[in-house]
Amino acid sequence: MKQLRYFAVASLIALLYACSADPGYQAYxxxxxxxxxxxxxxxxxxxxxxxxxxxxDYNALPDFAAIEDTRERKQAFFDxxxxxxxxxxxxxxxxxxxxxxxALRLEKDLPLQEADRAFLxxxxxxxxxxxxxxxxxxxxxxxxxxxxxxxxxxxxxxALESGWGRSRFAREANNLFxxxxxxxxxxxxxxxRNSGARHEVRAFASVDEAxxxxxxxxxxxxxxxxxxxxxxxxxASDQSISGLDMARGLExxxxxxxxxxxxxQQVIRVNGLEKPRGRG
Numbered sequence: 001m002k003q004l005r006y007f008a009v010a011s012l013i014a015l016l017y018a019c020s021a022d023p024g025y026q027a028y029x030x031x032x033x034x035x036x037x038x039x040x041x042x043x044x045x046x047x048x049x050x051x052x053x054x055x056x057d058y059n060a061l062p063d064f065a066a067i068e069d070t071r072e073r074k075q076a077f078f079d080x081x082x083x084x085x086x087x088x089x090x091x092x093x094x095x096x097x098x099x100x101x102x103a104l105r106l107e108k109d110l111p112l113q114e115a116d117r118a119f120l121x122x123x124x125x126x127x128x129x130x131x132x133x134x135x136x137x138x139x140x141x142x143x144x145x146x147x148x149x150x151x152x153x154x155x156x157x158x159a160l161e162s163g164w165g166r167s168r169f170a171r172e173a174n175n176l177f178x179x180x181x182x183x184x185x186x187x188x189x190x191x192x193r194n195s196g197a198r199h200e201v202r203a204f205a206s207v208d209e210a211x212x213x214x215x216x217x218x219x220x221x222x223x224x225x226x227x228x229x230x231x232x233x234x235x236a237s238d239q240s241i242s243g244l245d246m247a248r249g250l251e252x253x254x255x256x257x258x259x260x261x262x263x264x265q266q267v268i269r270v271n272g273l274e275k276p277r278g279r280g
Contacts, residue, residue, distance in 0.1 A: 024108025031104055035097045041087070042094045044115035046122050051208070054083050058207040061174060064165040074271060077165050078155050081176075084208040085155070088215050089148040095123065096146055103139045128220045144228050145219045147235070152243030152273035154214070156264045157253070173203035177214045223252040243268050 042048055062080060067073035102116050112120070112135070120135060127145040129138050161178040162170035169175040179202045204210040218224050226249030234241040247264045254260035268274060 024110055028104050031101055036101055039094050041091045045118035046095050046098055048091055052087055056080050061171060061207055081158055084211045085151050088211055092146050092148050099142055106136050144232050147231050150243035150246055152268045153247050155273055156267035159267055169201045174207050174210050175201055175204060176210050179213060242274055
């Protein structure tokens with residue numbers, strides 16, 4: 001028995017020594033030290049921690065219609081949504097860092113750890129990665145789907161789809177992006193729904209929940225692949241992506257097609273949504 005224990009301990013020491021001398025392990029260790037030691041919003045499995053202490057109440061949409069001055073109303077609408085958008089982008093950015101660590105382990109032929117396995121399983125489900133793909137094949141799919149979205153595009157679409165927070169669906173269902181659902185009772189029935197149609201306007205428990213659903217929709221639905229393609233090309237060229245650019249892939253978000261894209265871009269331009277904050 002003592003010999004078996006000695007052999008186990010000796011084997012463990014040998015394994016640790018081999019790992020410490022392996023260039024692939026050293027590269028991974030350096031990546032962890034640089035990117036993964038200070039994650040704030042997600043755990044090692046990519047699961048969100050508690051929500052931040054938002055400076056606004058996302059459980060009750062403000063009465064934006066009561067703000068008579070148009071410029072003041074718009075500013076109030078943008079300022080209200082910005083904290084949740086920033087949080088969602090922060091979560092997605094941290095998941096991208098975790099994905100980078102998994103990709104590096106696969107590249108260096110290092111065995112996946114338990115947390116890596118949990119992370120891949122969670123993200124594959126959440127981002128609707130097709131079944132049957134290997135881990136190595138799933139990584140680039142996830143990289144395209146867990147990206148951030150420019151604040152300017154999110155704000156512009158929220159403004160258009162919700163009538164600047166004044167529409168019935170925004171006020172009664174926290175639905176700022178015109179998102180549909182297809183199970184009876186999942187939301188609110190549109191008054192002008194065509195005969196035979198089954199869709200409802202989805203109801204959300206909070207505004208930040210609606211923003212989360214919008215991100216998932218843009219990042220996973222097949223019809224928004226052009227949006228993700230634009231972002232992926234910018235990333236491959238190591239360029240930042242603007243809302244004006246990314247909006248060019250929104251042709252199928254609305255029946256208005258190109259006219260809708262132009263409208264989103266116009267809201268961005270007119271309201272200076274891509275200007276550095278504090279410069280008008």
